[in-house]
Amino acid sequence: MPAATTLRISPTLAAGADNSGPAFSPLYQQIKTLMTRSLQAGVWRPGEAIPSETELAARFKVSQGTVRKAIDALATDNLLVRRQGKGTFVATHTEEKTSLLRFLRIRANDGRDEPHVSRLLDVRRSKATADIARLLELKPGDPVIVLRRVLEHAGAPTVLDEIVLPATLFKGLTKAKVDAYRGSMYSFFETQFGVRMLRAQEKLRAIAADAAGARMLNVAPGTPLLAVERVTFTYGDRPVEWRRGLCVTQHHHYFNELG
């Protein structure tokens, strides 16, 4: 029986140096923090099942209902996936249509769901600009890896992506390795580098296509394009990816749901 010291109703346990008072943290929240650590540390690996609720309850010395609340929270954060009768699994970008498509918001105007094809243009090493450094919490000049690719829907190029990654986290990433990999970009990052994309912030603008972009996307220069800038975060809200997509929105659009 592993250690798993449960600290019980001890106040001031919330993550981060919170010096703003007692800050009562409920038990299930503490359990959630402990479980998040197991996920981050790779004790429970993507796609695998975690221990059952009763097992975890015994381990943490709390009731099954309390473990349940912690798991519920992790499931709504998309870190875990519950499957009745089977178990609770670590979410992954590798399988599952739902997880995979969570970050892809481009749809065809007619509902048709033609699969998109990714064509990698180039991979090069570079240095972080001031802007990138700020967004990725690096120092200006820190080494980064820049990928460029085109997404094609129904044979026509629709999205031109530029992806910037901190080189320290993605050592050994080459064009050959990306080309050899079958699956989505985030699945590639997850399985090959252990970097899991959990959450993202996007800013959308309309811009005019410049000469180079127009050529890649096979449109006239000056064509309005949807510019989607994204910062993606992993555990602990650490930013680990910046990307900008330029989308031709003649036959496609960016879809969003406001709950």
Next chain:
Amino acid sequence: MPAATTLRISPTLAAGADNSGPAFSPLYQQIKTLMTRSLQAGVWRPGEAIPSETELAARFKVSQGTVRKAIDALATDNLLVRRQGKGTFVATHTEEKTSLLRFLRIRANDGRDEPHVSRLLDVRRSKATADIARLLELKPGDPVIVLRRVLEHAGAPTVLDEIVLPATLFKGLTKAKVDAYRGSMYSFFETQFGVRMLRAQEKLRAIAADAAGARMLNVAPGTPLLAVERVTFTYGDRPVEWRRGLCVTQHHHYFNELG
């Protein structure tokens, strides 16, 4: 003590004619449906407190924990707002920064949060086009009300909105009444017409400004604009608003969070 017949574990009670089998529906789900009806019927009015959990538990003849699960679900749907120590309240567009801003995704590039000003251009009666009829579940030619307005941030026009409403739901809506009202558009709809906007779907595209739009927004014709098309739904997923916003994205952007 009101009626409130609880049907208990009786299968096939889910909303809609579901002929796909037994379709077990848990108790808390049934309670949620009953409570949604009270909200829709106006038994509990926007801004007011609903009965306490123990009160509702007695009324529905279930345990407090079951009522709690129903309320939890309604709270995550943004229909109710819980306030510890005070009670549970019906969500409203009239107060509350959070509820109000849920549907406004335009932000200034620098984080500054200048309040926007809405300038109503005109209100006119019209007939639903085929497209509008399809999206609002009307018949082509059904009467609609069309509002046009400009949103100004820091004195400069940034968004040109066109809003289409089914005339039957908004009888008596005139420019004078909108101008007289202090508050957001959705607060106006809620208080003056009892139409509550709960959920929306948006499609975003980049387009070039035409002559008329360019004039209203004080930009050159052909300037890339962010076109945001929205269909807004009320209870029972009934569409009750279509709108299109044309946004100048020089100093602003559309913000989105991917969970």
Next chain:
DNA sequence: CAGTGGTCTAGACCACATC
């Protein structure tokens, strides 16, 4: 069949807001 998650209960106690 056994094992998993999902629901429901009854009761105890805590934290917060108000009087």
Next chain:
DNA sequence: ATGTGGTCTAGACCACTGG
């Protein structure tokens, strides 16, 4: 002090999956 929502427990039973 009282009433509200928030947490936690222990136990029973139901629904789903797979051997």
